[in-house]
Amino acid sequence: MVRITATAVSLERKGATHARTAVPVPTRASRPPRPRRRRRPGGDGDGGPGAQAGPGSGSAPAAPIDSDSDLNPFLGGDPEHDDVDDRAGRVVPSAAQRASADALDATVRWNRFGTPQSLIRYDGYLATGLSGDPAVAARGWLRDNAGLFRLTPRQVGALELVSVQQMPDSAGRAVLFRQRLGGLPAAVDGMVTVGVTGGKLAYVSSSIAGESDALGAADLTAVQAWLAAAADLDRGVLARDVSNVHNERGWTVFAVDGFTQAQQVRQRALPSPDGDTRRVWEVNVVDVSDGETLGFTSFVDAASGDVVVRQNRVAHHAAGAGGVPRTASPAVLPTSEYTQPFTGTCTATECGTNAFEVDDMTQTIVYSASRTSSPTTS
Secondary structure: OEEOEEEEEEOOOOOOOOOEEEEEOOOOOOOOOOOOOOOOOOOOOOOOOOOOOOOOOOOOOOOOOOOOOOOHHHOOOOOOOOOEEOOOOOOOOOHHHHHHHHHOOOEEEEOOOOOEEEEEOOOOOOEOOOOOOHHHHHHHHHHHOHHHHOOOHHHHHOOEEEEEEEOOOOOOEEEEEEOEEOOEEEOOOOEEEEEEEOOEEEEEEEOOOOOOOOOOOOOOOHHHHHHHHHHHOOOOOOHHHEEEEEEEOOEEEEEEOOOOOOEEEEEEEEOOOOOOOEEEEEEEEEEEEOOEEEEEEEEEEOOOOOEEEEEEOEEEEEEOHHHOEEEEOOOOOOOOOOOOOOOOOEOOOOEOOOOOOOOOOOOOEEEOOOOEEOOOOO
């Protein structure tokens, strides 16, 4: 019997160097798992932008997996390193915010920053008669409702337009904006997606963080931050193993002995519900070689070197019993400017053409394949 597991590492960044990897990987059922680490808090309504509209979708349920399958350790994430989010606090929406949501006759779900995670009116639109330009319509509506998102009209005007994407099988557009905090683009959160069609606004999804304090200084270099993130993943190396440090499209890029791919680091601002916005290094730790894959994005405090947020960027696709394809995804997919999980077909006997939807900023696709066989009994 042949079992094939396909894995994709999604590390795309709009407007910067990207990497996407699709790799069938062998099982390692014989390797004892290490103790679990901290899990990303769940059930607190922290969904990211675009959870129901366009690219950047927030979560997807995992498909059923046989409990006795030797593929289980690889389906849905790294069995040795859970996702981490050590940011504390939760903001309660104000009475004025709740009144604004009620005035829209909308169903609202609040995120932990005290701003709407999702806003929808099931029997109609949130607004009509808007501009025919999706970006203009979306920003204008946000400006008129700035208080609902704990922003001022001026701060809405300063939001960075990240993308305008057509929704699948629809004439609607998903307009994605991002906050800048202390002069840096927001990381993980600070995003808002507005779904518009023909001058009508249908849906809003956000992780807008409201106003934030000034950022602290960066005491760590990009390489030091990467070394901290790698050590957090039990892949510690020495500074002398790093070479060819240079800049590419806003990233610090370099080679590391023992890692097949180039590594990427850049500065970002990481908001927290407790109001403590941190200057962080966004670090991609990637190693895809010999049929095994590692792909994490970590956000390292630029002052202390602590890993504040860690996200597994690996999604898996595998053939189940009888060769029926099945997909398993992490309970919460990583959210960033643009996230597209692996799609494609793998069966018990073949792994055919795998389609990837990428934007025009994608720079690199790394692809490799392997197949593992296990004995059958008569």
